[in-house]
Amino acid sequence: MVGHVTAPAAALLDTLPGWATLIRADNPGPMTLDGTNTWVLRAPGAARAVVVDPGPDLAEHLVAIAAHGPIEAILITHGHPDHTDGVPRLTEMTGAPVLDFDGEFAAAGLRIRAVDTPGHTRDSVCYVVNDEAVLAGDTILGRGTTIVAWPDGSLSDYLTSLDTLRALGPMPVLPGHGPALADCAVAAAYYRAHREARLEQVRAAVAAGATDAMDVVHAVYADVDQALWPAAEATVRAQLAYLRDAAP
Numbered sequence: 001m002v003g004h005v006t007a008p009a010a011a012l013l014d015t016l017p018g019w020a021t022l023i024r025a026d027n028p029g030p031m032t033l034d035g036t037n038t039w040v041l042r043a044p045g046a047a048r049a050v051v052v053d054p055g056p057d058l059a060e061h062l063v064a065i066a067a068h069g070p071i072e073a074i075l076i077t078h079g080h081p082d083h084t085d086g087v088p089r090l091t092e093m094t095g096a097p098v099l100d101f102d103g104e105f106a107a108a109g110l111r112i113r114a115v116d117t118p119g120h121t122r123d124s125v126c127y128v129v130n131d132e133a134v135l136a137g138d139t140i141l142g143r144g145t146t147i148v149a150w151p152d153g154s155l156s157d158y159l160t161s162l163d164t165l166r167a168l169g170p171m172p173v174l175p176g177h178g179p180a181l182a183d184c185a186v187a188a189a190y191y192r193a194h195r196e197a198r199l200e201q202v203r204a205a206v207a208a209g210a211t212d213a214m215d216v217v218h219a220v221y222a223d224v225d226q227a228l229w230p231a232a233e234a235t236v237r238a239q240l241a242y243l244r245d246a247a248p
């Protein structure tokens with residue numbers, strides 16, 4: 001699920017790595033941008049592929065993924081339904097297991113490293129492939145900013161995860177929604193600055209007398225499409241919890 005800013009956080013990536021194929025699901029919407037990105041990974045010449053985020057349970061989408069088989073494993077960036085509803089059917093179609101691992105894993109001729117990045121959700125994980133690019137799920141998106149899905153997500157975790165991603169340096173980002181970005185460090189720095197600016201606005205709204213999350217949404221997100229206010233409210237709740245925890 002995504003936020004409201006529509007500009008990319010970093011320059012778009014010109015050319016995908018040779019081992020990455022993007023299959024975008026036909027589930028566009030205010031919370032999914034132009035649809036959920038399913039990434040199929042396979043080193044040139046490798047016998048089998050790895051799928052990251054099967055996406056929604058849409059037959060046409062799952063058939064398109066399976067056409068890139070054989071598939072040796074399915075990886076998940078986080079449990080939101082627009083990323084995982086298709087898992088049971090894709091497993092049935094391909095026989096591929098869902099893998100949950102710590103550290104590094106070799107598959108599809110690639111080295112895949114799991115990096116815990118809680119914040120958008122508690123279970124969010126990014127995958128660094130061959131130290132060449134990072135699959136970021138909904139932690140960094142191709143356009144706009146993501147929500148912190150409080151209470152499952154946490155803003156302090158999210159800010160720490162952005163620092164983790166920033167430390168990966170200038171590697172491409174293959175996100176869960178929207179186009180690929182050229183530079184993870186630039187995108188993570190932008191996201192952090194955006195979150196801190198919003199936090200300042202929330203602080204100001206509370207100081208001006210806003211007493212509940214919807215008051216804050218009205219004050220801070222007045223310029224945002226109302227279809228996104230429920231998402232904004234979740235992020236505001238995360239920000240209020242963060243400010244409460246930070247209070248002396």
Ligand SMILES: [Zn+2]
Binds near residue numbers: 001078080120138
């Ligand atoms: Zn999500």
